[in-house]
Amino acid sequence: MKAIQFTGKGEARLADLTVGDLPPGHALVQVKAAGLCHTDIDVLHARYGDGAFPLVPGHEYAGEVRAVAEDVTGLRTGDRVAVDPNLPCGACPSCRKGLSNLCRDLKAYGVSHNGGFAEYSIVRADHLHGIGDMPYHIAALAEPLACVVNGLDSAGLRNGARMPEHALVIGAGPIGLLLALSLKAESTQNVAVADINEDRLAFAAELGLGGIVSGAAELTARRRSYDFVADATGIASVAEGMIDLLADGGTALFFGVCAPDARIAVSPFEIFRRQLKLLGSHSLNRSIPDALDILRKDGGSMARLVSHQLTLEEILPFFTRKPTDPATMKVQFAAP
Ligand SMILES: [Zn+2]
Ligand SMILES: [Zn+2]
Numbered sequence: 001m002k003a004i005q006f007t008g009k010g011e012a013r014l015a016d017l018t019v020g021d022l023p024p025g026h027a028l029v030q031v032k033a034a035g036l037c038h039t040d041i042d043v044l045h046a047r048y049g050d051g052a053f054p055l056v057p058g059h060e061y062a063g064e065v066r067a068v069a070e071d072v073t074g075l076r077t078g079d080r081v082a083v084d085p086n087l088p089c090g091a092c093p094s095c096r097k098g099l100s101n102l103c104r105d106l107k108a109y110g111v112s113h114n115g116g117f118a119e120y121s122i123v124r125a126d127h128l129h130g131i132g133d134m135p136y137h138i139a140a141l142a143e144p145l146a147c148v149v150n151g152l153d154s155a156g157l158r159n160g161a162r163m164p165e166h167a168l169v170i171g172a173g174p175i176g177l178l179l180a181l182s183l184k185a186e187s188t189q190n191v192a193v194a195d196i197n198e199d200r201l202a203f204a205a206e207l208g209l210g211g212i213v214s215g216a217a218e219l220t221a222r223r224r225s226y227d228f229v230a231d232a233t234g235i236a237s238v239a240e241g242m243i244d245l246l247a248d249g250g251t252a253l254f255f256g257v258c259a260p261d262a263r264i265a266v267s268p269f270e271i272f273r274r275q276l277k278l279l280g281s282h283s284l285n286r287s288i289p290d291a292l293d294i295l296r297k298d299g300g301s302m303a304r305l306v307s308h309q310l311t312l313e314e315i316l317p318f319f320t321r322k323p324t325d326p327a328t329m330k331v332q333f334a335a336p
Contacts, residue, residue: 002312003118004319004333006055009046012319014312017056019120027075027125028067029083032136033309034116034333035060036318037144037175038234038257044319049111057319058333059085059108061116062131062139072125081128082142083116084288085109101150101285117312117333129288137332138295138303141178144330145291145302146284148179151255154281155228158186158290164227168192168213168245171256172200174305174330176232179255180209181301183228185294192226194219199326207301219245230255236262243267243276251277309334 005015022028040057042048065079075081088095088103095103109115109123131139152158167188169180172195183191192211193204201212213219223244231239234256242252243266271278284291295302307329308315315333323331 001119003056003114004058004312004316006044006053006057008053009051010044010320012044012316014316017118020122022067022069022122024069024071025124025126026069026122027065027072027128029063029081029121029123029128030066030335031058031061031063031116031118031121031333032335033062033140034058035140035144035306036315036331036333040110040319042257043111049108052112055110055112056114056116056118056121057110058116058118059083059110060140060143061121062136062142063116063121063335065128066120068125075125075128079128080131080133080136080139082131082139082288082292083109083121083123084127084129084146084284084286085111085115085143086283087113087124087127099285101283106283117315119335129292131292134292134295135303137306137309137334139292140332141302141305141330142288142291142295143284144175145178145182145294146287147281148175148182149287149290149294150283150285151179151230151253151281152182152186153285153287154279155251155253155277157183157228163188164251166190166192166226166247167228167230168194168211168222168226169230169232170194170219170238170242171232172197172204173232175255177204177207177209177305177329178302179230179232180204181207181298182294184209185298188228197326203327203329207304224248226250228253232256234258236264240264240266243270243278246274246276248274249276251279254278254280306330306332308332311336
């Protein structure tokens with residue numbers, strides 16, 4: 001089968017690989033759609049995970065079941081599925097607390113195990129979730145959206161919780177927009193999006209997101225205005241700026257992936273005096289089914305985040321070259 005393969009740090013190629021045997025408890029999935037995400041680039045440069053080369057990347061994917069191991073029940077050939085890529089150990093303190101995303105030995109398809117940028121992928125059957133008749137390119141958004149769900153859970157903003165009146169998401173890339181659209185879907189009244197790129201902001205407005213904030217100066221003018229602010233840029237100085245944007249009693253979510261050695265300055269007095277909440281959220285925590293629910297209810301705005309549907313050959317350069325076109329949102333491998 002054809003696959004994208006990372007052969008070493010910074011080295012990606014199109015490879016011809018054998019599919020391999022189907023171990024007990026596993027299913028063979030014909031990949032129909034797989035999304036590219038910044039984590040893939042970090043995996044390529046061994047900045048995320050252990051640098052388990054050679055590796056087929058891709059942790060955001062959906063496809064059709066082509067075979068199941070003999071001992072697998074509840075899953076059949078022909079089933080349409082989305083993958084939960086996380087492989088927690090199940091035994092460490094975090095796993096026992098139900099925080100599988102914080103497993104101290106967390107593995108994942110596309111990070112430590114071969115993932116979705118291939119014609120086929122062998123996946124544990126209990127990591128497959130039925131998608132019904134949902135189009136594959138939408139189902140492949142379930143993984144990043146499940147990360148958003150985990151972020152909203154971390155902030156206590158789901159399932160009828162008291163939603164913020166004014167929310168702001170900084171960074172209008174695919175994950176920032178998924179977060180903003182989810183806040184809207186959870187009935188946050190005013191969801192603003194900030195970015196320095198006008199094209200991305202225009203696209204956010206097209207998706208029905210209001211309160212567009214363009215650039216640092218406009219942001220500064222809105223200090224202390226938001227009950228909830230999330231950083232989806234992963235730029236430490238932007239994340240630091242969230243605190244000043246929070247209204248008293250507000251919540252800041254550190255959602256973007258900042259450099260591990262980056263530091264920000266925070267006034268503990270201000271957190272105390274203004275009763276602020278600073279929260280983190282990492283990856284997804286068995287939240288693919290919740291994400292699929294949101295996608296089912298979404299009126300097509302999330303699907304519009306898929307800007308490219310490419311073959312494996314066409315997607316290869318995206319691993320090594322940063323796209324310069326601001327209209328590039330979610331880039332996906334789409335099986336012909
Ligand atoms: Zn991702
Ligand atoms: Zn664990």
